Amino acid sequence: MLPIRRLLLRDLLVLMAGLSTLILGLAWWSQQQALKRQASARTESALHHLETVLHLELKASQSLGEVVQGWWLNGALDPTHPEEAARLILPLLTAQQSITSLNLALQDGPSLLFLRRSDAWFMRELVQPGPQASIRWHRLGRPGDRMTSEPWTPMDYDPRTRPWYQAGATGTGPSWTEPYTFYTTKDPGITCTFPIRNAKGLLGVAALDFLLDDLTAGVWSAQPTPRSRCLVVDPGGRAVILPNDPAFQTPALRREAFLSPVGSGFLEAQSGLLRAPLGRTQTFHHQGDAMIGLITEFASLPGIHWRLLMTVPEEDLLGPARFRLWTLFGMALLSLGLAAWRIIHIARRVAGPISQLSAAAEALGLGETPPPIHSRILEIRSLDRALRQAGESLLDQARLQRQLEHSQRMETVGTLAGGIAHDVNNQLAAILGQLHLCRETLPEGHSALNRIQRAEEATRRCAQTTKALLSFSHQSRPELQPLDLNALVQNTAAVLEPLLGGRIRLRCQLTPDLPPISGDAVQLEQVLMNLGVNARDAMPEGGHLSLSTLVGDDGRILLDIQDTGSGIPEALLPRLFEPFVTTKEHGKGTGLGLAMVFSILKAHGGEIRAENMAEGGARFRVSLPPADCAEVPVAKGPDRLKAASPSLAGRRILVVEDEPLLREMLADALTLARMQVTTAPDGTLAWKAWQQARGFDLVISDQRMPDCTGLELMALIRGCGSEVPFILVSGQGLESVEGQLSADQRVRFLPKPFELPRLLPIMEEMLSPRKD
Structure with a gap:
């Protein structure tokens, strides 16, 4: 037996010194390697940035030359009229600071030269090229300034003999010359030439000059x-x-x-x-x-x-980083010194009466959780037994309390997520409708249509996010549609791979011509992301993660997620998919990820099974039923609104919506379709409007409204004997009665956010005469 003070000093100081040396050495080496890689990456990034800057500068100037070329060809620019040419070109040259001159040379010799000197622009007019040439300079100043001219002076010069003209005259498109010394300014530079040709032949050459300086x-x-x-x-x-x-x-x-x-x-x-x-x-x-x-x-x-x-x-590149690195190492050494001093101080104080510590252990076992004690001292061993009993009791109580609090938080978050999703769906429906209306006002091929399409795609992605929130709060069922599992795995792998880090290799083994499955793409991506992140956490030292698809013997579609990590404890395998069961350390996992995976797959009619592999690691096998159709529908481009059919024109429509933007959008869209629209901000006012004018042909109503919901409004209207067609729209709140509503042929349910090309066909179908 050793005295407690000597035992603590020897074991703790030796352990601290060894670990500190090892950790500091590895950290120093890894940081040096990381700094070198960082320097190379920053150099590559800087060179790429300079290349981009240079390309954009020259490309922007070339685009200006193409504008001048187009003006010349369509007659907007005529070099034989200098003053008109100056008024047209000067604003372009002033906006592009890198251009030093612009030369417009006609095929028969006359030319115009626009030259920048300091902050002012000058124009040189040349006639009768050759030994008898005459030039006249005009000071242009800035756009809007009055042009001043100098007298004509003789000059022996013919622009058609210059290399830039010959290069442009023989070329077929914009071309850059080799660097050379300019004739007029004697400065080195480069020239971009543009041949001006029409059906009759060469009209001339336009040339933009750039100083190398x-x-x-x-x-x-x-x-x-x-x-x-x-x-x-x-x-x-x-x-x-x-x-x-x-x-x-x-x-x-x-x-x-x-x-x-x-x-x-x-x-x-x-x-x-x-x-x-x-x-x-x-x-x-x-x-x-x-x-x-x-x-x-x-x-x-x-x-x-x-x-x-x-x-x-x-x-x-590395100076500031190395300074910070040295600072961190200095602070680490200082911390180690303070820790050593503290160990010596504690060792001296721990050698107190052991009998008092034993009595304190009994008290701790009744209410507090002490840290574990490892020692060869007899008194400390007896104390350790009492502390373990108290610790286990406290841990069990704390674990149950955390589970209860977590469940309550999850319920609160779910309720909040459902409310947020409902409000966001209203705004998204209004945005999608306004984008459709914008597209209808623009002609085919308009440049803004691409921007509108990208805005619609972003809105649909936002709608998928709100759908995920509703799914999280168990207020939405999955929207099953035929999916290509291989494509879904590839798309999710592209998002998952950056999360794995550089030490884990991701490999996809996909069976070609895989039958489609019936599923919700967003929820299945959540399943794959959850399993992929769990596999990453099981491989802290790196490894391989493989995603494989295949067809099972029973015709079901299989998805394997296999890693080379530490595997799953055998004791947890039977209840791995139960809530609050986790393989991660305390504080690093909620125990709800695999439970959510199981819930999603069950809603899809699927199954999941986990097993440890003989060669190491774990494999999760997901089994999904194939879709009824043989092919995945091909995604279509954005729909345009069709002209209103005779069955819709002139119809009286009652629109009930508490969201002003969505209500106004629906009124505008239906009015454009030649329908007579009456709007109401809530169910109570809608019922009053119905009582005052009972001639409505169709009602479009939101479900969630204050005072009177959509279902309550429909019950009031049905109660007065009317069978008017009714379209209920909602982002939340009708899932429980959707099956009951589907039995009524005069009622349709439309989830938010919806698009106008989807609404109008439903209206046309409901207002068309029914065939027996």
Whole structure:
């Protein structure tokens, strides 16, 4: 037997020192690897961003040239009328800051040149090209300024001899030239040419000029760190965009450096990257600094075949992270020192009277939960037995209390979810209806139709979310429809895979030509996500997760979810799908996930079975019945409202809805269909409207309304002997009586949110003469 103080000091200090050394070592190594990967990823992201910035800048300017080309071809732009051309083009040039000049050269020689100098624009008018050419400059200023002109002066110049004109005249579409020195400004730049042709032949060439200095300034503004360097070279290895280096800080220095070959004596640090593989980060040292470099190809525009080089000092990317890492390690060491001091202090104080601790253990066994005690001391062992008994009693009581509180919270959340879903369904129905009405007012092929369709898709996704809330609160039945299980597994796997982390491999083994199943896609996705996340938690060290589909011997469709984790305790297998049964640690699971999976599959007529595999891990097998149809219906595009049939035109419709937006939308839609619409905000006012004018042909009523519900309103109307057709709409509250209502041919139930193309056919069917 050892004295308690020496035993505590020896065991606790040795354990703490060993674990601390191991944890700190592993943490340091993993953090260093993570920092290197982070630096490479940030460099790739920065280079991709610069590539995008450069592409968008050039593409936007090319689009402007295409606009000018279109104006010229359709006659809106005539270079022979300089003043009209200036009024038309100047607003475009002013909005696009990267363009330095625009040249419009006619096929027979005359041309117009729009040139930017500082913040003002000038126009040069050229006639009689060649040795006898004459030019005249006009100051344009800004849009709206008065144009001032200078006298005509002679100039020996013919734009048709310039390389940009010849490139445009022989081309068939927009094309970018190789970088060269401009004739007028003597600055290096590039040109985008646009041939102007009609059925009779070449009319002329439009050319947009860009200074390499302006492109360089745009790239500098987008560099990731102050000390990063970006270089762009053409196929000949000439510098097209210069790095942000002190040697190129003035326009004069950059003008001399542009189009210089990169190599020995000029940008030697970047020249080595020209021979590196594309898209692969390289690490090298330059002037004592560790650098990360990357090269990629930029050839997204016709005529441009450049290479983009990016070098970033490693310290710029990792310096702040390393400082935080050192700070955390310092704090960890300080905490370990404080813990060691505390252990020594506790060890000295624990050597008190053991008899008092034994008496305290008996008191703890009656009401409190002490921590477990592990010791070779006889007195501590007797105390441990008493503390275990008290602890087990308290744990059982606390577990039952948590289960009761959790059930109460779940009931409250379910009720709240149902109320929220009802209110949201009202708004979604109004949004869908207004989108349909917007589509009807637009002609086929209108550019806004795609935006309306995307808004409808987003609204339908929101409707699926509210449906999931109702399912969660047990206030909605699954909407069964033919589904392709393989497609559902693939779509869910795409969402599940990022949640698994990088240490778990996801594999899908799908049987082709699988018969369709009858199910609710949203609820079955919940089943697959729940089982996938459970499998992830069972593999904290990584592993494999496989999703397989196949057809069973009895014709049912099977879905296997198998992992390589720790498996399921055999004692839990018989009651695994009961509420509050969980394999996870305390505080990490509610015990309701698998119970919800079982409930959903039971509502689908399916089954689920769990088993441990001999090779390790667990497998969940889901069995679902096949659908009655042989094929999954092909998804259709958005429906357009059909013209109102004679059976609807002129009909008197009573619309009862307490949501103003939905009520107004229904009134607008039915009025557009040439129906006479009367609206009421609740059942009481609707009953008064019915009593005042009994000639309504059909009633559309919400179910959940204050004072008088839709069913109560229908009972009042039926009580006065009327058999008027009745359409009940609701996002919640009719599931229990839907079967009873379906027996009445004069009543239809329409769940919210609904779409107008679904409502009008129901109305037409109910108002058409019935055939015996």
